[in-house]
Structure formats: structure tokens, C-alpha cells
Amino acid sequence: MEAVSLENIARWCRGTVAGKTILQRYCYGISTDSRRIKNGDLFIALKGDKFDGTTFVKSALKDGAVAAITPKNFQSNSKKIIRVKDTLKALGDIANGYRKEFDVYVIGITGSDGKTTTKEFIKKTLAVRYNISGTEGNFNNAIGLPLSIFTIDRKTNFCILEMGMNRKGEIRYLGKIAEPQAGVITTVGPAHIGFFKNISEIAEAKSELIETLKGEKFCMLNYDNKFFPFFRKKAKKEVLSFGMKKGADIRGYIVDEANDFFTFMIEGETALFRINFWNTSIIYPALIAIGFGKKFGIKDKEMEEVFEGIQPLPGRGKVYHTGWITVIDETYNCNPNSLKASLYNLHRKSFSRKIAIIGDMAELGRLSSFYHRKTGTFIKKLNIDIIITFGDKSKEMGKVSGKNWKHFEDMDMLNRHLSTNIKKGDALLIKGSRIMNMEKIRDYLLERYGG
16 A cells, blocks of 8 residues: 555545544555554444444554544544544545545456456466555455555556455445556356345346446456346447357367366467366356457466466365365355356266365345255266265255265264265365355364375
8 A cells, every 4th residue: 555645545535534634644455354463554433233443442442543533423532533424434434535546447257156266367477567566365345445545556557356245235345446547347146035025136236336436447248148238238348258158259179178266279270278266157257358468468278387387276166185085175155156157167077985064154135045956956867976965054965965964963963974984085165155154164174194
């Protein structure tokens, strides 16, 4: 982050101060965590369900914060307090003011699946020739996105930002903060459908990104998704479509597939791209990155090298070969579409015995039973040897799967079952929603069998 005067900070968030002299000072970073305060930071006292940031204002100032932003009713004699009506909104307002200080090209990414992987592919592709900043990890909400904007400095050419949501209006709010010139909607599916009436409402919420685009208003849209025509109509300027179906502007097709990599090409072109991911659905983030790469002058050969160097992260498709078993780590999160893709890819692989360990899918609301049973019906058609479900709702999936099936509601019992039933050469896919803590099963297997 570049230095910013507290006068600008106060103006951007419409804050009031007790002493005017503080406005002549500068902040060199923004923090919402008093434990990570560095000298010269501005501390923003947010209030959450389990914490109140105002409790830590005194310690933040003591540890070097140049000032603190607090609610209007916060009682303090300190001259380093900037009071605002809403500290969370102030964080967003400051991020928007800061973003406007720079001539930077912002790309916003939303969608039901693939946001983080898409962001990483775009970042690494454009980093061949440009200075890149943006979302770290999955900082994609009303706190994480503003903090990501503060990674911009005067050398930054592109800022790549994820935008997550589980309710209507959230993408619009994030878009107004970021003011992106380009938007990507990876796909639309039933993730978070528990907060909506139907999938069409989810598509409406995702389309808020298009409404907030500035400048050239460039869109990359998934041609294979049924909501492509809806999004295409919403887009006011240039649209570049991507997909595997005939008619996509950037149409990819799989050339070769192994247990932990695949290669693909673009229709009408000669470059051969290798992706070291086990799941071929990663072709979609790669196609998006190719779109931006071509738009901004990255050569095919450069993108070939970039893609081959990208490795899957823990929880997001990392494959562990222990010498005894193979563990496919999809533990970070799960929704009906991403689970279906993972199961289908497991079906296509050539492992000697294939085991799917599946946790509950969360945030499906009244449709939870429907989607769990629908996934179980899908599993019936697949070449998967054993299904192990964990939790409460996933039981519905196992009941109709037609497979050799075991169900557990206690993770220790599940792990003990695995320890006595796993055979050499087994491949185990582990996937479930974040709240299911499926990584604990992964960790148990890696500790027991190496890796």
C-alpha cells in the first residue's frame, strides 16, 4: 500500500476527528486485526458476531497504529480516533477512494465455482509481463475485497479480485467498491441456493457484477452455462465467451488425460497446453486466462509454460501419492456442481480401486435432500467402487447410489474404518463443504500412509 494522508482517509469515509492535527499524518497500511498491527497502520475496529474491534483500539494504538476508525459512540480521549457511522462501510469507502487514486485495470471474478482457481490462472498469466496484485487466498467478501484493494501500489498494472456472495446485493456492493473494467462469471449453479428461491435468482445476483463495470466493461462469460444468453443480454459492451461447446469464442477440447494431468488445445489453434491438475474441469479457468492473455499480449508459448507450472493447492485438487495409496484432496468446499465434476473425473481415472469420501453439502436449504439424492442417482452411473458418506445430509446420497456404501457421523469411526479397509493402490477422493472439516480425514490418511 502507498502512503495515504489521514485527511484523505477521513474524507473518503466521511469521518469526524477530535483533533485536526492528526489529519496531517499518513498511514502506510490498513488492518482490521489488532494482533497484526505494524507501525504506521490504520486500525479499523469492525464488529462481528464473536468480537468487537473497539475492545482492541487501545492496544492497536499502543502497538503503533497511526489512528483508529471507530463507531460514532466510541468513548475515548485519544486524539487518534476517526469516528464513523459504520466501520464496515468505512472500510469499503476507503478502499474505493484508494482504488481511484491509481490508473489500474481491475478484473472482478464471480461465479458459483472456480473463482479462486480462475483468479490464480489470470494472475500468473498476466504476471509474465505486468505487475499484478489482488485477492490473496479467498479474501472475497466485504472485508477481504477492500483489504485486497490495498495491495495496489503505483507500480500495479492489474488487480484481480474475487467477489463472493450468498445473498442478493452483495456482488453489487463489492463491485461499487472495486469499480472493475472487466468482469468474469465462471458459472452459475446451486451453491448457496438455501439463501435464494431458485437458481435464476442466483444468476440475477451474479449479474450485479456486470452492472458495476466501468470503462470498457469487458466481460468473459461461460458459453456452456445455461445462463449465458441472460448474461450476454446484460452486458453492454465487448463479450468474449469461453467453453467446450461449439460456438464459444475460445473453445477448448481435451487432447489427453491421465490420473493427475491433462492436455488441451483451442479450436483452430496449434498450441498444446498441459495442466497438472487431476480434474479436467480446470480447463475453464485456463480458457479464461487465455482470453485475458491474448487480450493483453501474452504469447501462447508463455502461457504454455505458465500453465504447466501451476500446481493445485491443498484442499483444491492437490494429489498425494504416498507409495501405498493416492489421496485426492478436494476438501476445501463442495456444492452440487463441483461435486458432480469431481465424481465424474474420478470415474474416468484408471486407478485400481476408487473410493469417494463425501461430506455434507451445506447452504442448500429446503433443497438439501433433493440435491444430495440427485447426486446419489448420478453416482449410480459411475465407475466408482466404494462410497463413504459423512455427516447427516449425505446419507441421502449414499442410500440411492447403488454402490458399496458406508455412512458415518463420527469422524474417528470413519478413520478407523479406513485404516482396516484400505488396500494398496486405492485412490481416495475426499470432498465436502467447509463446515465438515474433511481435511482432518486427509491429514489422518497422510499421517498413516505417508505423503
